[in-house]
Amino acid sequence: MQIAIIGAGVSGLLSAFELIQHGCSVTIFDQQHAGKAASWAGGGILSPMYPWRYPAAVNQLAQYGKALYEEYNAQLYPITQIDFQIQHTGMLIFDPEDFAIGQSYAQRHQEPMQYAELLQGQDLHQLNPRVSEQFQQALYFPHLSNVRNPRLLQSLIAYLKQQPQITFVENCAIQKLQIQNQKVTAIHTENGEKFVADQVVLATGAWSQAWAEPLNLSIPVKPIHGQMALFKTPENWLPTMCMNKVMYLIPRRDGHIVCGSSMNDFGFDNTPKAHIQQNIVDAVFEMVPELAQFPLVDQWAGLRPSSPDGVPYIGQMPEVDNLWANFGHFRNGLCMGPASARLLRQLMLQQSTLVDPAAYSPQRLIQNALA
Structure with a gap:
């Protein structure tokens, strides 16, 4: 399966990592260099700050962050020689x-x-x-621990760029998605190139609202x-x-x-x-x-x-059969990132899921549009 991921922050990179472990080929697009936006700028605390102030859906994904990063670091470090530097400081x-x-x-x-x-x-x-x-x-x-997020991103990018089933297209904004019969049939870039994929993932972080008008949705990000x-x-x-x-x-x-x-x-x-x-x-x-x-x-x-309550949108986008979401993580993209990417992969490949996906459903974007 050929998958296009738009956005090379931690959500897009981890989604690509999860998908290639299961036989997919992935092209990752970003309007700037990979790993240079909010994912790089954050602090890397592997927990929501004051978790009791957040909905259960946020904490449900965040609880997997530390263990999965330790697993990923053990897998990537021998190849990249870049340690995530997970610090167990409390x-x-x-x-x-x-x-x-x-x-x-x-x-x-x-x-x-x-x-x-x-x-x-x-x-x-x-x-x-x-x-x-x-x-x-x-x-x-x-x-409680923290991960040194710039190093996490460097290691992920270095690893992914060594994989033959991954292609990076950086410094290249997406101009539009061509949609016919409820399917994305082509991705058009600002420099006039056209790409085709079986499935498309929006991992566009703070820029996600740009898709609201072309998809006729309300995207409150x-x-x-x-x-x-x-x-x-x-x-x-x-x-x-x-x-x-x-x-x-x-x-x-x-x-x-x-x-x-x-x-x-x-x-x-x-x-x-x-x-x-x-x-x-x-x-x-x-x-x-x-x-x-x-x-x-x-x-x-x-x-x-x-996003309104910090609960991300993960899953199939409304009305478009091959378009998927993994965005809207607000302050907790790093700690929710591994479980978010794993949930997305499980949904895309029709596998059993680590959590109930209902709370993250992008069908909420239709409800917002109707509100």
Whole structure:
């Protein structure tokens, strides 16, 4: 089966990876370089932040993220020599209003990744001596990890580019899908080329709304600007991830600390803003005051594919028999990515599914159009 995937972020790349394991040939299109949009810009926490604030459908996919990335890394590393650098740091959450609800969530759901305990004073500061003395309590999630997403993307792309059944078409926007008799019969690129595939996947992230008019659907996905800052400390300087008021610090193995993040609607403008950087820096210095001694080495912003409730669209698109969706993951594309791609592959190849696909059905796009 020949499959075309439009979009080479983590959703498109993992979808391609899953499909070629099952005998498919894949052409991956992207309007820029592969792996350079929101997937690259994110922090890589392998859990929704404050999972109790999300619908069950988000957490259901996210719970597979860590185990599947470990499996993929073991498979890819011998070939690419690029380690995903999955860091098992755990996380501290300092928001007092979330202590009881977080513990209740952990007890109710019994997901190993979301096991939580409330740390007090000395125990907290023994675990992470960098934390400000103003914090004397924290909710601790010992099993939460992060993946170094730029390296994950580099490894995936390097692996896929070595596979004979994969073709990349980069820096090439899709101008239109030619649809006849409820089937995509051709893909037309901006430079006048035409491609034909048995099945077509839209993994277009924040740009997905562009398909609404040609498909006569309502696609409530839009770009939300999320900004990050990067500090450089000594190796293993910060022992855990930290989070307060939706701001976080994510330590990498080599001493880099990724800090974020913001949420703003600036359209497709992904340039960093000085006032947002100041908000991030102020928030992380409040959590870890010593970080102010180290250099701020980079800043950037990505465009998250916002959807109304953060539940992605995965499955067959309405009214077009060979058109599929894997988009709309909002803030959780990296942690939901592996299970989303696996679910898409299972649906496309008519295999049994790892979760009930109903909650992710793109049939919701018709309901939106009628609302």
